[in-house]
Amino acid sequence: MIRIAGLRHRVLDIPDLALEARQIAVIGENGSGKTTLLEVCAGIEEPGEGTVRFLDHPTSAVKVGWVGEFPDRTLLFSRVYDEIASSPRFRHRSCSETDGRVRAAAERVGIPHLLKRSVATLSGGEKALVALAAAVADDPDLLILDEADSHLDAGTAERVRGVVRESTAAHVLWCTQSMETAAGADYLLFMAAGAVRHHGTPEEVFSLLEETCFYPTLWRMLR
Numbered sequence: 001m002i003r004i005a006g007l008r009h010r011v012l013d014i015p016d017l018a019l020e021a022r023q024i025a026v027i028g029e030n031g032s033g034k035t036t037l038l039e040v041c042a043g044i045e046e047p048g049e050g051t052v053r054f055l056d057h058p059t060s061a062v063k064v065g066w067v068g069e070f071p072d073r074t075l076l077f078s079r080v081y082d083e084i085a086s087s088p089r090f091r092h093r094s095c096s097e098t099d100g101r102v103r104a105a106a107e108r109v110g111i112p113h114l115l116k117r118s119v120a121t122l123s124g125g126e127k128a129l130v131a132l133a134a135a136v137a138d139d140p141d142l143l144i145l146d147e148a149d150s151h152l153d154a155g156t157a158e159r160v161r162g163v164v165r166e167s168t169a170a171h172v173l174w175c176t177q178s179m180e181t182a183a184g185a186d187y188l189l190f191m192a193a194g195a196v197r198h199h200g201t202p203e204e205v206f207s208l209l210e211e212t213c214f215y216p217t218l219w220r221m222l223r
Ligand SMILES: Nc1ncnc2c1ncn2[C@@H]1O[C@H](COP(=O)(O)OP(=O)(O)OP(=O)(O)O)[C@@H](O)[C@H]1O
Pocket: 010, 011, 028, 029, 030, 031, 032, 033, 034, 035, 036, 037
């Protein structure tokens, strides 16, 4: 369970929220606080007030896999192999275990052909896939993706959803501007001006957003 209590940080004001679902999507207008919430949950930002706990531990004590919105800003190494190897190496895995994890993660994400490439030569979508492979290589407990699908074609985005579904993470928290992607989550948070305005299953939340641009187009067509 992810439990948020008395959280105030920049625009965020979330008094109390307990999230039990595995796949949780965060949606809302630009500037509503989605990235800030994800950063606080990932332990990247220390909240000004309040706490976020994962299975009763602070998220700083948990293995978090993070895929940011702009992989250019978060990829640290010049070679793809080293980027994916960074989390197993950080956890002092042996060379052979690290190598196995790098190759397995690259295979799952569909990028074994990129392992020898330099990060600087990759396209935006390829960088997003490298960031995802790096995030899942050491089997995170909590996987957090900030608009990771924004650079991806439809087929690749579907493959990424498969990787996320099959990951070891007990919770996956992702933010997306694709309402069709959000509709596939187990639980939705709809944010407005730093608050969680609505939360519930996709059916519950989208029923409250039927007259807005946040209603999935496909659902509108099938109504
Ligand atoms: N480092 C910062 N210092 C001060 N304010 C910030 C900082 N980062 C973001 N903000 C502000 O906090 C608000 C929420 O930003 P955030 O990036 O969380 O929104 P978002 O919902 O992810 O938006 P988008 O959909 O545009 O990515 C915005 O008004 C933003 O300008």
